[in-house]
Amino acid sequence: QKEVEQNSGPLSVPEGAIASLNCTYSDRGSQSFFWYRQYSGKSPELIMFIYSNGDKEDGRFTAQLNKASQYVSLLIRDSQPSDSATYLCAVNTQAGTALIFGKGTTLSVSS
Amino acid sequence: DAGVIQSPRHEVTEMGQEVTLRCKPISGHNSLFWYRQTMMRGLELLIYFNNNVPIDDSGMPEDRFSAKMPNASFSTLKIQPSEPRDSAVYFCASSPGTGFEQYFGPGTRLTVT
Numbered sequence: 001q002k003e004v005e006q007n008s009g010p011l012s013v014p015e016g017a018i019a020s021l022n023c024t025y026s027d028r029g030s031q032s033f034f035w036y037r038q039y040s041g042k043s044p045e046l047i048m049f050i051y052s053n054g055d056k057e058d059g060r061f062t063a064q065l066n067k068a069s070q071y072v073s074l075l076i077r078d079s080q081p082s083d084s085a086t087y088l089c090a091v092n093t094q095a096g097t098a099l100i101f102g103k104g105t106t107l108s109v110s111s
Numbered sequence: 112d113a114g115v116i117q118s119p120r121h122e123v124t125e126m127g128q129e130v131t132l133r134c135k136p137i138s139g140h141n142s143l144f145w146y147r148q149t150m151m152r153g154l155e156l157l158i159y160f161n162n163n164v165p166i167d168d169s170g171m172p173e174d175r176f177s178a179k180m181p182n183a184s185f186s187t188l189k190i191q192p193s194e195p196r197d198s199a200v201y202f203c204a205s206s207p208g209t210g211f212e213q214y215f216g217p218g219t220r221l222t223v224t
Contacts, residue, residue, distance in 0.1 A: 043202055043215040044154070088154065092210040098144060098167065099213060103153040108220055 004091050006102035015111045016032045021078040023089030023102055026070070033065055033072045034099065036088040044088055048074065079109045113137070113214035117203050123159055123222045129191040132219045135184055136205030145178055145188050146202040146211060154202075160186065193223045 013019045021035075032051050033095040036044035050056045050063040050072065062075040072091075076083055086106045090099040116135040124130055136143045144159040158168040160180045168178070175194070180186040190197055200220050204213040 022171075032210060043218050046212050046214065049212050063179075094210075098156055098159050098209055101154045101156075 002093050002100055004089055004100050004102040006089055006105045009106040010108050011105055011108065012108045013079050013111055015081060017079050018054070018110070019079045019083065019086050021076075021089075021107065021108055022104050023072045023075040024070055024098075025072070025073075025091045026052060027093040028067075028070060030070075030091045033063070033091040034090040034092075035061075035063060035074045036090060038086045038088060038104065040085075073106045076107075079107075081109050081111045082095060083107060084109045096100075115203055115205050115214055117156060117216035117219050120217060121220050121222075122146050123224065124193055125224055126194055129189065130193045130197075130221060130223075132201050132203075132221070134186045134203030136186070136203070137214055138184070140207055140214075142206040142209045142211075143180060144204040144206070145186070146204065147199045148202060148218075149199045152166035157188070159209065163201040165208045166206060166209070182198070193221075195223045197221060198223050
């Protein structure tokens with residue numbers, strides 16, 4: 001059973017701090033990795049994807065991938081109350097199959 | 112560009128009734144996915160299509176659920192007969208291909224009483 005694991009949280013950080021969201025996956029053959037943000041009552045929204053080991057930065061967001069440790073993370077710098085949402089990690093285990101989603105981590109940013 | 116379109120946005124029906132959910136994927140996308148989301152079970156993949164062909168329907172909970180994709184721009188998810196435990200938010204998503212990033216529609220909130 002291929003799995004994607006996330007801590008459900010809630011993860012609470014003060015405004016302006018760095019929020020670190022983590023995700024582990026079981027299939028070593030996984031090829032691509034995605035982070036989605038879902039506000040309460042809304043649909044998941046793609047915020048980042050990463051294919052290669054290392055870091056990928058986009059504005060205040062940085063995705064980090066370590067395939068040897070089967071670990072992907074999302075860092076949010078200068079966290080804002082508007083970042084409060086559930087963050088879903090999704091993994092593609094092999095070409096031609098659907099993404100496998102984790103159950104999400106709830107982030108709460110307090111002002 | 113228009114995103115994934117779903118209808119209806121909300122559906123309230125009585126147990127035993129037939130429910131049909133509709134989805135229009137992003138133009139040019141080859142893959143379409145149906146998900147169900149509940150607080151207890153999170154986001155569950157029900158079925159997905161590639162080039163209008165169903166690839167994996169192992170997530171469809173029961174024979175009461177069926178899905179079709181008659182052409183590249185339209186898909187339906189039907190529940191017949193509906194039961195209260197089917198109450199959930201149903202999302203449709205499309206992708207340039209399986210394994211690539213998926214874009215979600217706004218969802219249909221289904222309530223079966």
